[in-house]
């Protein structure tokens with residue numbers, strides 16, 4: 374039990390039922406990208422596709438009342454994840470976008486988003502951190518790092534050795550976050566008319582923070598069997 378003004382937060386596996394809450398956090402806190410501008414219904418359907426895809430997964434930060442306060446979404450293989458999402462959820466995702474049918478710039482951006490997996494640099498890993506966000510109430514207390522620990526640990530347990538992440542170059546906080554974690558800048562390219570940094574982290578080898586760190590840290594915090602969806606938990610004092 375947490376003391377005084379502390380709450381216990383848990384890292385849990387998310388599923389399609391969490392899509393609306395994840396989409397709401399995305400739209401509130403990831404304000405720099407194009408996806409946030411595409412409306413609530415699209416974002417929710419996109420996360421429904423991601424969270425039900427066999428080659429993708431999401432982890433969330435929940436408090437004792439089951440409120441979602443942060444999340445991370447990852448693809449083990451970005452091409453397979455896009456293909457699955459388009460084949461099985463494409464129509465449902467396309468319907469909220471019909472209003473953009475006659476807006477050339479939006480169509481162009483959608484096309485660029487659609488082509489993203491094949492357009493990013495050859496030689497970069499197909500495993501990818503798709504998005505991460507932590508409520509401002511919990512920021513600066515290691516929660517983002519905890520989410521990344523747990524996600525990279527999952528990817529490593531699936532046999533994945535390298536993971537990339539794409540971040541708008543203007544998002545200085547997120548760039549710093551990934552650099553502090555140990556991601557290395559692989560290249561910068563234009564995306565939606567803005568520079569986008571592509572970072573890579575190695576999950577194996579001596580220099581990989583994620584190779585030794587997450588499993589040791591996470592395993593020491595594994596909750597009991599009463600919480601089957603939990604990966605880790607710890608007390609925290611919200612701001």
Ligand SMILES: CC(C)(COP(=O)(O)OP(=O)(O)OC[C@H]1O[C@@H](n2cnc3c(N)ncnc32)[C@H](O)[C@@H]1OP(=O)(O)O)[C@@H](O)C(=O)NCCC(=O)NCCS
Nearest residue numbers: 504505506507512513514515516517518546547549550553
């Ligand atoms: C990026 C984000 C997830 C970080 O979450 P967080 O819980 O505050 O991060 P942590 O407390 O685990 O920080 C880990 C490290 O990154 C650094 N860091 C995190 N956010 C930072 C920021 N805005 N500026 C500079 N450094 C930052 C921390 O200083 C810390 O470094 P340390 O190990 O030297 O102390 C959070 O700021 C956020 O939700 N941002 C908005 C959404 C977003 O831009 N997502 C990325 C694009 S998908």
